[in-house]
Amino acid sequence: MLKIYHVRGTRSIRPIWLCYELNLPVDIETIDFSTPYRNSEEWRAISPTGKVPVLTDGPMTMFESGAMVDYILERYSEGRLCPETGTAEKAIHQQWCWFAEATLSRPVGFNRILKSHHEDVAILVEDAKWKFRKCLDALESALVDGEFILGTKFTAADIMIGSSLGFVDDLVDGKYPYARAYLDKLRTREACVRAMNA
Numbered sequence: 686m687l688k689i690y691h692v693r694g695t696r697s698i699r700p701i702w703l704c705y706e707l708n709l710p711v712d713i714e715t716i717d718f719s720t721p722y723r724n725s726e727e728w729r730a731i732s733p734t735g736k737v738p739v740l741t742d743g744p745m746t747m748f749e750s751g752a753m754v755d756y757i758l759e760r761y762s763e764g765r766l767c768p769e770t771g772t773a774e775k776a777i778h779q780q781w782c783w784f785a786e787a788t789l790s791r792p793v794g795f796n797r798i799l800k801s802h803h804e805d806v807a808i809l810v811e812d813a814k815w816k817f818r819k820c821l822d823a824l825e826s827a828l829v830d831g832e833f834i835l836g837t838k839f840t841a842a843d844i845m846i847g848s849s850l851g852f853v854d855d856l857v858d859g860k861y862p863y864a865r866a867y868l869d870k871l872r873t874r875e876a877c878v879r880a881m882n883a
Contacts, residue, residue: 697738705876
């Protein structure tokens with residue numbers, strides 16, 4: 686059985702949400718994510734990087750959320766929530782999965798920092814805001830012709846993007862109506878709601 690070590694408000698939402706969408710049984714263990722526990726030998730034996738999430742499937746252990754999504758899709762999805770391998774649609778799906786992690790998550794993280802640290806981060810903050818708006822521009826333009834990132838079909842790329850956007854309380858003064866509607870639609874999915882409350 687799949688087991689996911691989880692802390693609310695982290696990328697562990699990705700594999701949890703995917704398991705719920707696929708109706709896969711999953712054991713979710715919420716852990717103490719205090720600095721002492723994160724640095725403990727007990728936790729480092731499970732997560733060498735000290736981060737969450739961690740996924741186990743029998744003797745196999747993983748600690749990167751995007752790789753977990755790929756693994757779950759390949760092993761358990763039976764072709765659901767992911768286009769067929771070798772197709773252009775699959776390539777675009779992968780692009781948006783990587784966008785969620787490599788491009789979108791970083792400015793989202795900086796925006797979260799902004800809310801808690803105001804002093805000497807002005808340059809970083811402005812750069813993060815600019816990058817975040819560019820990410821939202823790309824997302825907005827991709828969503829003009831469809832309700833999901835690949836059009837009318839919900840896929841794991843929506844989970845990757847939605848989980849990154851889920852950390853954002855607002856979407857820049859309502860200037861991104863398609864992205865706002867997209868996030869609102871994702872947040873109403875039963876599996877998303879369950880994952881966010883896990």
